Amino acid sequence: MHSESSVFRINQAGYAAGLPVIAAVLGNGPVILKNAAGEIVRSAAFDAPQTDPASGDAVTLVDLGVLEAGAYELESDAGRRRLTVCASPWNTVTHALIKGLYYQRCGCGLLPEHAGVYAHPPCHTAPAQEWTDKSVSRRITGGWHDAGDYGKYVAPGAVTVAHLLYTWKLFPQGCGDDLNIPETGSGIPDILSEARFELEWILQMQRSDGSFHHKLTKSHFAAFIMPQDDLEQEYMMPVCWCATADAAACLALAYRVYLSFDEPFANRMLLAAKHAWTWLQAHPDFVPFMNPEGVRTGRYGGRSDSSNRFWAACELCAATGEEAYRQAAEELYTPDLNLTEFGWMEVGGLGALCCLTDLKESAGDVLYHRLKEDFLRRSEEALALSHASGYGTSLSPDRYVWGSILPVMSHAMAMIINTILTGRQDMRDAALMQWHYALGMNALDLCFVTGFGENTVMHPHHRPSGADGLEAPVPGLISGGPNKCFCYPQTKEKLGPDTPPAKYFLDETPSADTNEIAIYWNSPAVFVGAYFNSPF
Numbered sequence: 001m002h003s004e005s006s007v008f009r010i011n012q013a014g015y016a017a018g019l020p021v022i023a024a025v026l027g028n029g030p031v032i033l034k035n036a037a038g039e040i041v042r043s044a045a046f047d048a049p050q051t052d053p054a055s056g057d058a059v060t061l062v063d064l065g066v067l068e069a070g071a072y073e074l075e076s077d078a079g080r081r082r083l084t085v086c087a088s089p090w091n092t093v094t095h096a097l098i099k100g101l102y103y104q105r106c107g108c109g110l111l112p113e114h115a116g117v118y119a120h121p122p123c124h125t126a127p128a129q130e131w132t133d134k135s136v137s138r139r140i141t142g143g144w145h146d147a148g149d150y151g152k153y154v155a156p157g158a159v160t161v162a163h164l165l166y167t168w169k170l171f172p173q174g175c176g177d178d179l180n181i182p183e184t185g186s187g188i189p190d191i192l193s194e195a196r197f198e199l200e201w202i203l204q205m206q207r208s209d210g211s212f213h214h215k216l217t218k219s220h221f222a223a224f225i226m227p228q229d230d231l232e233q234e235y236m237m238p239v240c241w242c243a244t245a246d247a248a249a250c251l252a253l254a255y256r257v258y259l260s261f262d263e264p265f266a267n268r269m270l271l272a273a274k275h276a277w278t279w280l281q282a283h284p285d286f287v288p289f290m291n292p293e294g295v296r297t298g299r300y301g302g303r304s305d306s307s308n309r310f311w312a313a314c315e316l317c318a319a320t321g322e323e324a325y326r327q328a329a330e331e332l333y334t335p336d337l338n339l340t341e342f343g344w345m346e347v348g349g350l351g352a353l354c355c356l357t358d359l360k361e362s363a364g365d366v367l368y369h370r371l372k373e374d375f376l377r378r379s380e381e382a383l384a385l386s387h388a389s390g391y392g393t394s395l396s397p398d399r400y401v402w403g404s405i406l407p408v409m410s411h412a413m414a415m416i417i418n419t420i421l422t423g424r425q426d427m428r429d430a431a432l433m434q435w436h437y438a439l440g441m442n443a444l445d446l447c448f449v450t451g452f453g454e455n456t457v458m459h460p461h462h463r464p465s466g467a468d469g470l471e472a473p474v475p476g477l478i479s480g481g482p483n484k485c486f487c488y489p490q491t492k493e494k495l496g497p498d499t500p501p502a503k504y505f506l507d508e509t510p511s512a513d514t515n516e517i518a519i520y521w522n523s524p525a526v527f528v529g530a531y532f533n534s535p536f
């Protein structure tokens with residue numbers, strides 16, 4: 001599915017009435033915008049496009065201002081393109097990004113009434129063995145398949161849940177409550193029901209000493225088969241420091257969120273979080289996770305657990321109000337924590353989110369005032385990156401890494417939090433540019449969310465999408481996007497050395513390096529989408 005080539009790059013899911021409409025135009029102007037009646041409503045003249053360093057494109061961002069709802073057409077000497085403006089253009093795509101996680105559910109069947117043609121029987125229901133002692137086995141249920149593979153990993157899962165819970169806390173009206181998941185209509189918001197599916201699994205990954213297994217996977221990735229056909233033995237892999245801290249943080253956060261819906265469940269999570277913290281206190285020396293001999297599934301190896309411990313201390317402080325946790329968070333806070341990163345590798349941003357939006361002044365001078373200054377400075381850097389890009393994308397050319405959508409969405413989250421703290425419209429507008437990037441205003445002219453846009457990802461590296469025999473991939477999944485840093489030899493062979501970083505992408509199933517999907521890429525996009533989906 002690809003429209004004729006055009007000189008216009010737009011948000012293919014549409015634009016919002018009430019927010020500025022920006023389009024990227026390749027080449028020279030002038031450009032006019034016509035409404036459905038054929039009347040010219042805007043015109044822009046320019047003749048010196050800037051070269052975008054990440055794509056090599058000569059491109060100009062044209063600000064069309066705030067437009068009334070309706071259908072429009074952009075025109076220049078080099079072509080035309082339709083765009084739409086409506087009151088709530090991003091409802092559907094935001095809700096689909098949440099529902100995308102439902103399609104990743106493991107241990108249960110996806111029923112036709114919820115999953116339509118993507119329904120499948122239950123998967124991965126056999127007991128898992130301890131990798132280090134295969135005589136021990138346990139049935140662990142639930143959780144989401146992590147990405148294009150069928151593994152389940154505690155740290156990435158905890159981060160994903162945290163994105164969802166903060167989304168609900170900050171922008172509940174943007175989340176929707178009619179996602180058609182099994183729990184719809186239960187009286188609990190759908191986004192919280194979906195997050196709970198992972199939380200119940202995370203709880204089962206705790207060992208009796210309080211630590212957490214790093215992951216539940218086989219020894220190797222499955223072939224491109226449906227999940228119910230993946231019948232080889234799964235293992236509880238060894239303990240992980242980062243996973244234990246992330247689980248503590250996420251469960252303490254979840255305690256606060258679910259307390260008013262289900263107190264026994266909330267208390268169970270707080271108990272588990274405290275137990276994990278006690279284990280961390282007894283094991284202060286970080287040991288990086290390494291795949292045991294013979295294991296080839298995702299490593300997710302953090303270089304340190306300091307940001308993870310910091311986040312855990314912040315959330316336990318917010319959950320309990322206990323001074324010991326606040327003091328621990330203050331001791332763990334250092335200016336080199338990256339407060340605008342929200343991914344599995346670096347979770348300082350999640351600790352910052354807790355301090356800035358929940359603890360506030362009660363965090364004390366260091367964790368509120370000093371941290372706020374550091375956070376605002378970091379988000380300024382994200383804004384500067386956006387301004388340096390021809391497409392307004394907050395990514396330097398050398399940051400087109402595996403899953404480059406994550407830093408783009410993380411920076412958008414940081415800009416949104418900045419806007420909440422300061423009211424700055426330039427930050428909000430820059431965050432909007434990252435959302436436009438995800439939905440098509442990019443050098444590839446591609447909407448990265450499956451099922452959306454006229455030019456959309458059709459062949460994600462996602463086993464069910466590759467194995468189900470259907471043409472369209474599972475909807476509501478966001479692709480990792482261009483990656484010139486750590487790509488496969490076959491990708492290099494196809495794209496060559498001269499393809500610029502922002503175009504280093506293959507919409508091909510084998511290309512996990514550029515076109516995989518992952519739960520923790522969907523979830524920051526949910527945060528950004530729900531913010532722009534909320535009434536201003």
Ligand SMILES: [Zn+2]
Nearest residue numbers: 106107123124
């Ligand atoms: Zn499964």
